[in-house]
Amino acid sequence: GTAGADAPRPLDVAYSLATTRAAFEHRVAVVGADRDGLLAALGAVARGEEPATTAREGLLAVLFPGQGSQRLGMGRDLYERFPVFAEAFDGVCAGLDEHLDRPLREIVWGDDEDALNGTAYTQAALFALGTALYRLAESFGVVPEYVAGHSIGEVTAAHVAGVFTLEEACALVAARGRLMQALPAGGAMAAVQATETEVLPHLTDRVGVAAVNGPASVVVSGAAEDVEKVAAVFREQGRRTTALRVSHAFHSPLMEPMLEEFRAVLERLSPRPPALPVVSNLTGALATADQLCSADYWVRHVREAVRFADGVHTLHEQGVTRFLELGPDGVASAMARETLPEHAATVAAQRRTTPGETALVDALARLHGHGVPVDWAAFFA
Numbered sequence: 001g002t003a004g005a006d007a008p009r010p011l012d013v014a015y016s017l018a019t020t021r022a023a024f025e026h027r028v029a030v031v032g033a034d035r036d037g038l039l040a041a042l043g044a045v046a047r048g049e050e051p052a053t054t055a056r057e058g059l060l061a062v063l064f065p066g067q068g069s070q071r072l073g074m075g076r077d078l079y080e081r082f083p084v085f086a087e088a089f090d091g092v093c094a095g096l097d098e099h100l101d102r103p104l105r106e107i108v109w110g111d112d113e114d115a116l117n118g119t120a121y122t123q124a125a126l127f128a129l130g131t132a133l134y135r136l137a138e139s140f141g142v143v144p145e146y147v148a149g150h151s152i153g154e155v156t157a158a159h160v161a162g163v164f165t166l167e168e169a170c171a172l173v174a175a176r177g178r179l180m181q182a183l184p185a186g187g188a189m190a191a192v193q194a195t196e197t198e199v200l201p202h203l204t205d206r207v208g209v210a211a212v213n214g215p216a217s218v219v220v221s222g223a224a225e226d227v228e229k230v231a232a233v234f235r236e237q238g239r240r241t242t243a244l245r246v247s248h249a250f251h252s253p254l255m256e257p258m259l260e261e262f263r264a265v266l267e268r269l270s271p272r273p274p275a276l277p278v279v280s281n282l283t284g285a286l287a288t289a290d291q292l293c294s295a296d297y298w299v300r301h302v303r304e305a306v307r308f309a310d311g312v313h314t315l316h317e318q319g320v321t322r323f324l325e326l327g328p329d330g331v332a333s334a335m336a337r338e339t340l341p342e343h344a345a346t347v348a349a350q351r352r353t354t355p356g357e358t359a360l361v362d363a364l365a366r367l368h369g370h371g372v373p374v375d376w377a378a379f380f381a
Contacts, residue, residue: 058321059145060372061279062137062160063336064130064153065327066306067122068244074328075129076109077356078136088135092128095166099174104128119247120177123152126327127173130156131166133326133349140364141375144324146315148279150211150332151250151306152176155298161274163292168269175265176302179258180248187249188224190231191217193240202230210251211306214338219244219306221252255303262302266295277318284310286318308332312339322370324349324363345370 078085093104100120107115108125115121130153137143147157152173159169189210192199196209199218203209207222207230220230227249231241248254273289280287282300284307291297315323316339323346325333330348337346347366351359368374 057371059319060142060322060324060367061146061148061315061320062134062144062157063323063325063327063332064147064149064156065126065325065329065332066150066153067119067126067246067250069327069329069331070116070122070125071328071352072111072113072116073109074125074350075132075356078132078350078360081357082136084139085132085136089128089132091166092131092170095170096124096128096174099171099178100124117245117247118181119250120174120181123173123177123180126152127156127159127169129328130326131159131169134160136360137324137326137349140379141373142324142364142367144276146277146279146318146320148311148315149281150213150308150335151281151301153327153332154278154281154301156326157278158271158274158292161276161278163271163274163278164269168271171265172269172298175262179262180250180255180302183248183254183258185247186224187222187246187252187254188227189219189221189244189246189249189252190227191219191240191242191244192231192234194218194234198234199230202233206253208252209305210249211308212310213306213308213335215309217309217335217338219251221249222254223249251303251305253303259299259303263295263299266298269295279311279314281306281308281311283307285314308335309339312336316340316344321345322367322372323347324367324372328352 075085075089079089096104104121104124107121108128116125147161148154149157155169155173155176158164159166164172193216195216196212196218199209199220203220204226207220207226209218210221211219213219220227231243235241271293274287274292278287278292279285280291282291282297282304321344323333323336323344325331325346325348327348328350329352330346333346333348340346345366347363349360349363350356354362364374364379
């Protein structure tokens with residue numbers, strides 16, 4: 001068509017298509033900054049270069065990632081663009097800042113990567129971003145049937161599921177980070193391309209399994225030399241091993257000195273049964289209300305392995321076919337893919353390489369393509 005003065009505005013076309021037209025089973029959603037960008041994207045679809053999707057039956061789960069996914073500046077552009085996100089982020093920062101030495105926003109949006117990578121601030125930052133992203137998605141009508149997370153991510157999941165109030169969750173997150181940060185440095189963690197069964201014979205009382213992230217993706221954690229010995233065994237077999245950049249050996253015997261003090265913090269909280277089902281890192285199954293409401297559960301959660309792959313399998317068995325990651329990148333969704341069948345859809349709300357708003361709109365469009373209801377009227381409001 002001609003781009004004359006009477007050409008419809010892309011925003012008006014998008015609004016009308018999204019809110020007043022039927023949504024069919026076979027769908028395609030394209031994202032563009034302007035009319036030319038949208039036309040180019042539609043052209044790519046017409047030529048078969050971009051796949052259309054089929055809206056399948058199935059439930060939605062939200063995944064909150066763990067440490068290692070954080071990056072400087074995360075959430076900043078969403079904060080400037082979406083008032084719902086800004087209000088939620090401010091609320092979480094206010095709650096956390098009561099417990100932190102420096103204001104969280106100053107660290108997350110600063111330029112000191114080492115400060116953000118200190119575990120006390122990493123955990124606080126991921127909790128703040130995840131919670132604010134959840135409130136933003138919720139404002140567009142995207143509400144999951146299940147929630148899950150990886151390590152600190154499960155604390156965020158428990159908060160949005162109503163187990164902890166914001167105030168309680170902030171106290172828990174800050175104490176968890178502060179007590180871990182206070183432990184002596186010197187631990188190490190390594191990702192190993194192996195099954196848990198293959199790794200178990202090589203463990204000692206100074207190194208344990210910290211996470212089972214996929215069928216052949218295990219993280220070992222503990223004293224540096226012991227971790228290196230385990231990694232070396234598999235390296236010699238030609239397996240991939242990666243040393244993780246961490247300050248401490250999380251989910252290992254080295255966490256034990258902090259557990260008693262952490263339990264004391266937990267015992268002052270008043271958790272409630274979840275309003276949404278939460279999948280447990282500890283068991284890989286659905287968490288019971290008794291587990292989520294006990295101090296013991298959250299103490300073991302720091303010390304024992306993150307059974308992420310089992311959790312993803314559980315979600316799929318419950319009928320979940322769409323997974324939305326609410327974090328700075330697609331780390332948890334990439335791990336989930338290792339366990340999921342081909343037809344399951346994983347979508348990350350933010351991408352390391354993409355501006356925040358573009359990534360979010362793309363994620364909403366992809367969810368819509370896979371049949372997740374999105375309140376487009378609220379989005380265009």
